[in-house]
Amino acid sequence: MCRMNIGDVFFWDQYPYHAEGKHKKRWFVYLGEFKENQDPLDEDSPIMIIAPTTTTQLHYYDLGEPRAEHLYVRFCPNDGFGFISECILDLAEADIVVHKTDFQKQEKSGLIEKKGQLSTSKLREIYRKICDSKGYSWKLKYQIRANLNEVGITGLPKLRKPKRDRRR
Numbered sequence: 001m002c003r004m005n006i007g008d009v010f011f012w013d014q015y016p017y018h019a020e021g022k023h024k025k026r027w028f029v030y031l032g033e034f035k036e037n038q039d040p041l042d043e044d045s046p047i048m049i050i051a052p053t054t055t056t057q058l059h060y061y062d063l064g065e066p067r068a069e070h071l072y073v074r075f076c077p078n079d080g081f082g083f084i085s086e087c088i089l090d091l092a093e094a095d096i097v098v099h100k101t102d103f104q105k106q107e108k109s110g111l112i113e114k115k116g117q118l119s120t121s122k123l124r125e126i127y128r129k130i131c132d133s134k135g136y137s138w139k140l141k142y143q144i145r146a147n148l149n150e151v152g153i154t155g156l157p158k159l160r161k162p163k164r165d166r167r168r
Contacts, residue, residue, distance in 0.1 A: 004049075004114070006151045007029065007118040007119075009027065009029055009116040011112070011113050012028060026053050028054070029054070029089060030051050031050040031051060032049075032050055032147030033048060034047070034139075035047050036048065049098045049103045052094070052126075054090075061074075067092070073125055074087075074088050074089075081116045082114075082116015091130050093136075127144060127153075128157065141159055
């Protein structure tokens, strides 16, 4: 079993959580782990894996198409990050957060394979777009920032805490 590092590009054969219910081959970017409940005494709270998925359906991002306004990063095989075809990492929503135990089982069975590593500048670009995304919770954005800081990617834009609902 290989250990994932922040920014690893990996391929997941027979990805079991596809929205359409079919097992499908998918490419992902590993952004680390988080624990939903930060209480150190809560040992039952699962550790989750943060890994946005890519799509090769590039036409959805053309001007006038449904996802044209989404925040995304485009990758080409020549970028040297491990992708074998042109694809888009859509950051409009935190679409994949998987229990670490499930992830490790899939990895152990050989269905998850590291293919490359993103550069620091690409990880910074991804983080900036995640900060602007409405599809990521403040907690998840904060954890991604902490994960990047942990591997030496510092000087990232600070997050503003969400305003509390004052109608109460």
